[in-house]
Amino acid sequence: MSSQQKISDSPINFAEKIIEDVKNSKDEGVLKCVQCGMCTSICPAARHSDYNPRDIIERVLEGDESILADDNIWNCFYCYTCHSVCPVGNSVCEVNQILKQMAIENKIGYDKLYEYMGFADSYFNAAIGAIPEIFFKDIDRDVPGWWDFRLHLDEIRNELELDPPLMPSKETIDEVSKILTITGFKDKIEKIRASQEDYK
Known part of the structure; x- marks a missing residue:
């Protein structure tokens, strides 16, 4: 464990700092973790990357602050599946946030944010979430046929007799942008x- 960076002499302080954060809704679920692995077994990100929810909590409980520099924490997309199955009421999803x-x-982590700026632009300019x-390219590689589906989405919706994709009105977009x-x-x-210039 010599490679770990401790935030103090007491590893539990790291977990308590997370528990006290306003984004944590699960009281002391972090401290109740029994390392059963249910979160990892059901996590979509764990299936397609080295991200491991059980490992995240283990490192938090060990006070291993080096986890903040671990690229794997950026593989969680907050589907809240782990949140829904934990038998002791923990939420690795919230811990990851x-x-x-x-x-x-x-x-x-600033350098990790640049990839996601397209989401921010979409919320601000169109009042909706859209994939940047x-x-x-990565989605088309991982999901065969995705690009073709995207290109023909309007035709598919017409065949299924669905309404055209609904876009927010200009009034709504202006209101969201103002907020x-x-x-x-x-x-x-x-x-x-x-x-961004500082990381180039």
């Missing part, structure tokens, strides 16, 4: 983009 925020606060183009500006979302996007 907190770990990412801690990484960003420590200027460890940067991910298209995202007032709450500081736009400023945060600009700050992240400005920081």
